[in-house]
Amino acid sequence: MRSESPAPKQTAEEEDFLSAVREGLRQRQKSIPPKFFYDARGSRLFDLICATPEYYPTRTETGILDRCGAEMAGLIGPSCTLIELGSGSAVKTPLLLRHLNDDSVYVPIDICEPQLLQSTQRLQALFPAIRMRPLCADYTRLPALELDEPDTLRRAVFFPGSTIGNYTPDEAVQLLRHAAQLSGSDGGLLIGVDCKKSPGLLNAAYNDASGYTAAFNLNLLARMQRELGAQLDPDGFEHYACYNTGKGRIEMHLVSRRKQAIRLDGESFPFEPGESIHTENSYKYTTQEFRQLARKAWWHPRMLWSDREGLFDVHYLSLNAAEPHHFPQQARC
Numbered sequence: 001m002r003s004e005s006p007a008p009k010q011t012a013e014e015e016d017f018l019s020a021v022r023e024g025l026r027q028r029q030k031s032i033p034p035k036f037f038y039d040a041r042g043s044r045l046f047d048l049i050c051a052t053p054e055y056y057p058t059r060t061e062t063g064i065l066d067r068c069g070a071e072m073a074g075l076i077g078p079s080c081t082l083i084e085l086g087s088g089s090a091v092k093t094p095l096l097l098r099h100l101n102d103d104s105v106y107v108p109i110d111i112c113e114p115q116l117l118q119s120t121q122r123l124q125a126l127f128p129a130i131r132m133r134p135l136c137a138d139y140t141r142l143p144a145l146e147l148d149e150p151d152t153l154r155r156a157v158f159f160p161g162s163t164i165g166n167y168t169p170d171e172a173v174q175l176l177r178h179a180a181q182l183s184g185s186d187g188g189l190l191i192g193v194d195c196k197k198s199p200g201l202l203n204a205a206y207n208d209a210s211g212y213t214a215a216f217n218l219n220l221l222a223r224m225q226r227e228l229g230a231q232l233d234p235d236g237f238e239h240y241a242c243y244n245t246g247k248g249r250i251e252m253h254l255v256s257r258r259k260q261a262i263r264l265d266g267e268s269f270p271f272e273p274g275e276s277i278h279t280e281n282s283y284k285y286t287t288q289e290f291r292q293l294a295r296k297a298w299w300h301p302r303m304l305w306s307d308r309e310g311l312f313d314v315h316y317l318s319l320n321a322a323e324p325h326h327f328p329q330q331a332r333c
């Protein structure tokens with residue numbers, strides 16, 4: 001009897017991707033969660049977006065960290081276990097690590113393993129004395145953080161890049177509560193938040209002239225073809241991003257150019273012309289709006305740094321109600 005070769009095994013991440021896409025495409029407003037942007041190609045495209053002249057958040061936050069990193073390190077540590085959520089290429093991290101003491105521990109957590117290992121290697125070469133414990137995981141699903149060494153240092157969560165904006169406000173509260181659990185009762189949180197501003201500036205940032213954001217969005221379709229064997233025509237869709245003033249968020253979509261279908265795992269998902277897959281929200285917050293959100297997750301605002309134009313905020317928050325706060329000396333750097 002001829003034995004059939006077994007179907008290629010899917011990794012847990014591919015299974016997760018398949019079920020998320022299948023579920024998302026079955027909805028009336030089709031959607032795919034933005035965490036699936038970040039395969040190796042998507043992560044490279046994201047780095048290119050960050051370097052475009054239109055995408056102000058990266059350079060603005062980098063400027064704030066560069067100018068005020070020493071003060072930040074003084075408040076969170078300067079000896080601490082620094083847990084970075086979604087560390088990616090960790091380009092901004094040295095701006096903080098360079099002010100931490102040598103007995104600190106750095107725990108980068110990211111879903112994209114090649115990038116995680118590469119960036120940790122680079123940081124370890126820059127900061128040989130700081131112990132580094134990279135963790136390849138979906139940080140939203142991490143139940144607790146067990147470290148090998150005795151855990152005597154205060155934990156501080158570092159969440160730069162305004163990634164918190166990619167969650168709905170309710171999800172953001174859940175995630176901030178999760179960060180509180182990871183950091184423990186004495187924990188601190190240093191988080192970058194993109195502020196509300198003119199729609200013109202926002203729309204330009206998500207529609208860069210080089211086309212990297214469009215390629216990043218469309219890469220989701222290519223990833224579905226590559227990893228899930230989806231049958232689709234990527235040229236049948238186009239990138240769309242626009243600020244929704246009422247909801248205070250940028251919305252990104254993949255819009256169908258014509259009547260067509262995506263076939264996936266024996267199922268067919270029809271599209272009318274103009275029908276879209278909603279791929280990302282990027283919420284923007286005023287300083288007060290974000291503080292209100294953080295309070296719902298037990299965090300107390302302690303310090304705020306922002307740029308001169310008020311484009312971007314870096315908040316420092318703590319769980320300890322007794323920790324002194326540093327307002328109103330909030331810095332505009």
Ligand code: AVI
Binds near residue numbers: 049163164165280
């Ligand atoms: C990762 N995140 C904060 C980015 C943002 O601005 O929402 C992702 C991004 N999407 C398009 N451009 C950048």
